[in-house]
Amino acid sequence: MAQRGADVAIIGGGIIGMSCAYELARQGGAHVVLFDKQNPASGTTGGSAGVICLHDMGEIYAYLTLLGFERIQRLRREHGFGFTPWGSLSVVYDPGEFPPPPDEYELRFGGGPESIYHHVALDREDLLRRYPWINPDGVLGGVLYPNQGFIDPYELVELYEGLALETGRVEVHRNTPVLQVRTDGDRITTLVTRRGPWAVEKVLNAGGPWGAKIAALAGSELDLAPQRIQVCVATAFDDGVEEAPLTGLPESVDGEGVWCRGELGGTLLFGQHHHTTRPGFTVDPDCVNRVNDPEYPRAVERVYRRYWHLPRSVFLNGWCCVYGTTEDGFPIVSRDARLSNFYHAVGMNGHGMTIHAGIAQCVAELLLRDGTSLDLSGPLGRPERLDFSVLDAGRFARGELLDFELRTRESARRSQAGEGG
Numbered sequence: 001m002a003q004r005g006a007d008v009a010i011i012g013g014g015i016i017g018m019s020c021a022y023e024l025a026r027q028g029g030a031h032v033v034l035f036d037k038q039n040p041a042s043g044t045t046g047g048s049a050g051v052i053c054l055h056d057m058g059e060i061y062a063y064l065t066l067l068g069f070e071r072i073q074r075l076r077r078e079h080g081f082g083f084t085p086w087g088s089l090s091v092v093y094d095p096g097e098f099p100p101p102p103d104e105y106e107l108r109f110g111g112g113p114e115s116i117y118h119h120v121a122l123d124r125e126d127l128l129r130r131y132p133w134i135n136p137d138g139v140l141g142g143v144l145y146p147n148q149g150f151i152d153p154y155e156l157v158e159l160y161e162g163l164a165l166e167t168g169r170v171e172v173h174r175n176t177p178v179l180q181v182r183t184d185g186d187r188i189t190t191l192v193t194r195r196g197p198w199a200v201e202k203v204l205n206a207g208g209p210w211g212a213k214i215a216a217l218a219g220s221e222l223d224l225a226p227q228r229i230q231v232c233v234a235t236a237f238d239d240g241v242e243e244a245p246l247t248g249l250p251e252s253v254d255g256e257g258v259w260c261r262g263e264l265g266g267t268l269l270f271g272q273h274h275h276t277t278r279p280g281f282t283v284d285p286d287c288v289n290r291v292n293d294p295e296y297p298r299a300v301e302r303v304y305r306r307y308w309h310l311p312r313s314v315f316l317n318g319w320c321c322v323y324g325t326t327e328d329g330f331p332i333v334s335r336d337a338r339l340s341n342f343y344h345a346v347g348m349n350g351h352g353m354t355i356h357a358g359i360a361q362c363v364a365e366l367l368l369r370d371g372t373s374l375d376l377s378g379p380l381g382r383p384e385r386l387d388f389s390v391l392d393a394g395r396f397a398r399g400e401l402l403d404f405e406l407r408t409r410e411s412a413r414r415s416q417a418g419e420g421g
């Protein structure tokens with residue numbers, strides 16, 4: 001039997017792998033094969049809350065968010081893709097400042113009424129009338145971002161799969177784990193899957209929380225931690241709640257941030273979130289307790305009941321996921337440190353749905369043109385570029401971690417040196 005082959009093999013069919021398959025096929029003439037060991041979207045993506053919102057943690061996230069938001073709008077316009085625009089709400093409690101002053105991100109990246117930054121200030125009365133389950137104690141007002149909302153992650157992956165297949169250059173193999181990576185010198189030559197070998201020119205690791213395990217198959221190391229994340233659900237329909245925006249609280253649950261958003265059907269979802277790798281959360285994604293800790297829904301309930309009035313709602317065990325984090329909270333999007341035709345797009349932690357399209361465009365730049373910067377003049381309407389070379393896999397070993405400052409150290413250095421960007 002002749003060995004099958006592809007120009008690019010993608011390992012992982014979550015939102016990152018599938019959107020990269022589409023982007024690579026759209027931008028180039030490459031033959032792409034994607035393998036998922038289960039079904040597409042059955043990893044982190046399937047457990048995601050799917051919120052498309054601001055992730056203002058440095059300019060890289062801001063840029064990637066703009067690209068993601070732009071893509072979702074395009075998919076809505078051109079393919080009737082579903083988006084539920086229930087917004088994001090930031091409640092201001094005493095002694096905060098209401099209305100809050102404009103922030104630096106908005107000044108730099110905000111646009112008109114269609115922008116993801118567009119917002120309206122709701123005074124206390126307005127806010128409590130609109131969202132009567134918010135406990136009025138200490139509330140000064142709120143800021144609602146009405147263009148934000150959520151999508152169905154399965155629908156998004158399915159749409160990308162359809163668009164990728166339509167190009168005629170992409171094959172998707174489900175239930176096909178990659179089990180071995182064969183190398184010759186500094187190159188990967190063959191992927192051995194459950195259904196036989198594939199000769200490959202380039203390989204993209206889009207394995208989400210499995211990313212380090214996939215790298216290990218090729219003998220490489222990746223500074224990526226799979227972290228266990230719990231979600232619980234409140235029966236808010238029992239209190240007449242029909243739609244609720246994404247919100248958070250000024251308090252954590254056992255030291256961990258917890259977001260909340262309304263779900264279709266009148267429930268509320270609550271989930272853990274941390275940007276960076278935290279001790280005590282790392283698990284093996286193939287062997288993780290998928291049942292929430294029995295006390296978790298009670299812990300969320302205790303905190304939320306102090307801020308919200310939901311007397312009849314019951315807090316239930318939801319589901320448990322794993323996402324991949326890094327030490328500095330930024331993704332890894334780069335060529336492997338050892339193997340010249342091996343690339344990684346992992347470590348999206350709690351932001352992968354929003355930033356997926358930006359990541360896929362970075363991947364296309366990297367694999368198709370060996371580039372490390374992206375043109376942002378489309379979403380920004382002015383000449384500006386995203387330099388994503390700082391997301392390289394080697395930064396951890398070099399001790400060059402990124403931070404959540406608005407300007408990355410690299411861009412501050414370049415502007416000081418008069419290099420632009």
Ligand SMILES: Cc1cc2nc3c(=O)[nH]c(=O)nc-3n(C[C@H](O)[C@H](O)[C@H](O)COP(=O)(O)OP(=O)(O)OC[C@H]3O[C@@H](n4cnc5c(N)ncnc54)[C@H](O)[C@@H]3O)c2cc1C
Nearest residue numbers: 012014016037043044045048049051178208351352353354
């Ligand atoms: C509870 C929760 C809520 C979230 N909410 C949001 C949100 O509101 N907004 C947002 O932007 N982001 C959110 N996220 C984050 C987002 O869901 C993730 O960043 C994103 O889904 C990661 O996608 P991925 O494609 O990198 O990984 P995955 O979806 O995990 O895909 C990796 C795939 O690789 C496959 N695979 C692994 N090993 C192999 C192998 N050896 N061979 C073949 N295939 C393999 C797996 O089967 C899997 O399908 C949330 C995450 C969680 C857990």
